[in-house]
Amino acid sequence: MRIMRGRFAPSPTGDIHLGNIWTALLAWLQVRSAGGVMVLRMEDLDPGRSRPLYADRLMADMKWLGLDWDEGPDVGGPYAPYSQHERRDLYQAALEQLAADGIVYPCYCTRAELAASAPHSGDTERIYSGTCRRREVAEACKGARQPSLRLVVPPGITSFTDLQAGDVSQDISQEVGDFVVRRSDGVHAYQLAVVVDDAAMEITHVLRGYDLLSSTPRQLLLYRLLGQPAPVFTHVPLLIAPDGHRLSKRQQDLSIACLRAQGVKAEAIIGYLAYKANLIDARQPVKAAELIASFDVSKLQSDPVIVDSHDL
16 A cells, blocks of 8 residues: 655745644644655745745744644655746646647637636636637737637546545536636646646645635546546635635734734644644644544534634
């Protein structure tokens, strides 16, 4: 049996907050309870938003909370480098493989054009109508603007079983359409980069937030097209504020840096999250390592989890 290899892959675009640590803790516990290898990877592909300072602070906060890793930007490992901005050649090679198979094409649609022509898919994402798949349209726009690159999505249902969400099925061609694999500014898209990285690093299990569940079929399609095995997925419920909004890096009172500055102890944060995850029966300070032996992902609820900075 292959040893479990899991990862936490944050974007260093701000101070890490309670919602990030919720996912990090659960991913860490999944790996540690199985005696596996924990990987830390920085998803700093977007040069306009990512900052090395945030990456350093993120790693410091995780270590303070008792969440360690076996491979990562600071310690290296057999699949280095562990920062996406250093792995662009791998994404480009994968893109060229898809292009050689004739399933990538340039798209010249602007955001305004997409908003005007494409229906919603049920969330904030819009279904791409395939305008630029018609060659004459793309040729007419050539030279007018820099194109993005889209993947030709075949018809059919993509299905998988999530360890938390259960059976999931999606007809990508009808619910998403041809999706972007490289942006018009030349930055490779998240969907492509995360698949290339997880395949190259031999990640066997991915635990992440429920907000990414709908993008998983696209990633499974890319795994298949690139001839790579897909990991086992677990999408956990999100932490939300009392007003029902998802936690974000704009909520500074729930950043780990802010909580530390207010004197909140690491064990108090871990214990609070463990209680919210139904991993312990009563709210109490606890170290992350003390949760390993009893971790069970089936204990998690399926609904979003309400948290309040005043609780801490």
